[in-house]
Amino acid sequence: MRLVPAAVPRPAAPAAPRRLGAVELVPGRVRAAVLSVAGRVLDRAEASYDAAGATPADIDAALAGAAGVFAGHDLQGIGVAAAGLVDPGAGLILEVNDVPALHGYPVTERLGALTGAGVRVEHRARLQVLGDRWFGAGRGRRTFASVSTGEVLGVGVLYDGEVMAPPGGRSGAHMTVSASGERCTCGARGCWKTVATTGWLRARARAAGLPAVGLDALVGSGDPLAGQVVDEYAHNLALGLVNVQQLFAPGLFILHGEAREGGERFRTVVEERLREAVAFTEAEQPRVLVGTAAVDDVALLGGAGLVLSHL
Numbered sequence: 001m002r003l004v005p006a007a008v009p010r011p012a013a014p015a016a017p018r019r020l021g022a023v024e025l026v027p028g029r030v031r032a033a034v035l036s037v038a039g040r041v042l043d044r045a046e047a048s049y050d051a052a053g054a055t056p057a058d059i060d061a062a063l064a065g066a067a068g069v070f071a072g073h074d075l076q077g078i079g080v081a082a083a084g085l086v087d088p089g090a091g092l093i094l095e096v097n098d099v100p101a102l103h104g105y106p107v108t109e110r111l112g113a114l115t116g117a118g119v120r121v122e123h124r125a126r127l128q129v130l131g132d133r134w135f136g137a138g139r140g141r142r143t144f145a146s147v148s149t150g151e152v153l154g155v156g157v158l159y160d161g162e163v164m165a166p167p168g169g170r171s172g173a174h175m176t177v178s179a180s181g182e183r184c185t186c187g188a189r190g191c192w193k194t195v196a197t198t199g200w201l202r203a204r205a206r207a208a209g210l211p212a213v214g215l216d217a218l219v220g221s222g223d224p225l226a227g228q229v230v231d232e233y234a235h236n237l238a239l240g241l242v243n244v245q246q247l248f249a250p251g252l253f254i255l256h257g258e259a260r261e262g263g264e265r266f267r268t269v270v271e272e273r274l275r276e277a278v279a280f281t282e283a284e285q286p287r288v289l290v291g292t293a294a295v296d297d298v299a300l301l302g303g304a305g306l307v308l309s310h311l
């Protein structure tokens with residue numbers, strides 16, 4: 001962090017450094033954090049609720065509980081990273097699977113009333129690209145992609161300085177990558193999610209008769225069969241990313257979540273697959289980096305990035 005020398009008089013500057021507020025709202029849980037403008041988490045709080053049985057009043061209570069962390073901080077604003085379908089313009093959560101109380105929930109209005117701060121909301125997977133853009137490996141770039149891996153799969157794309165977030169657009173998990181694949185939770189067949197999330201990896205490792213089923217353990221086992229399963233997983237992840245590269249040529253892909261456990265080999269397999277997909281040599285050769293932010297902080301950094309993006 002760069003420090004301004006205390007002796008230099010800056011009469012126009014505020015007395016205290018202003019902070020960034022971030023909230024992550026997912027089924028069953030609300031997390032809130034106060035961050036410095038450099039993206040350091042200074043304080044955090046969490047509240048839980050019963051996803052299936054909660055009423056909107058229960059959501060209000062959980063939000064108020066977590067938002068207690070903002071008391072006494074001079075916030076530039078609060079960015080909310082929400083699961084499900086959101087309407088950023090109206091500040092609403094439209095729909096979250098298995099959480100009826102969040103259907104049409106006015107999250108920016110409620111949080112604004114609780115804190116007095118300006119509040120914005122965006123979809124969690126899209127938003128994390130702003131965490132990378134302001135605080136991570138995407139700094140200085142106007143176009144790149146940020147990828148959630150593991151239980152939750154999704155891609156956020158920054159294109160020429162703007163987060164691609166068209167109304168009705170999604171984060172990529174339900175792109176069709178196989179014409180006759182497995183049935184997905186959404187009802188369709190062959191979604192990217194059916195072959196490139198933790199559930200697929202566990203099932204594949206079990207079907208192969210491997211004792212270990214987590215990515216970390218498979219990579220560490222040294223078993224050649226486990227290695228094959230890991231490579232297959234990396235190829236499946238690359239399937240969706242190749243489509244993103246073909247359409248938007250982000251050039252840089254920053255992987256968050258489970259991919260960290262895959263180590264250098266996993267990263268290399270994904271990167272090589274992307275490079276094969278670049279048709280002409282004049283284009284930027286795609287690079288894959290693994291994000292260094294703590295997994296729990298990725299969405300919060302995205303929320304803080306949303307605040308900075310709208311100053």
Ligand SMILES: [Zn+2]
Binds near residue numbers: 174185
């Ligand atoms: Zn699907």
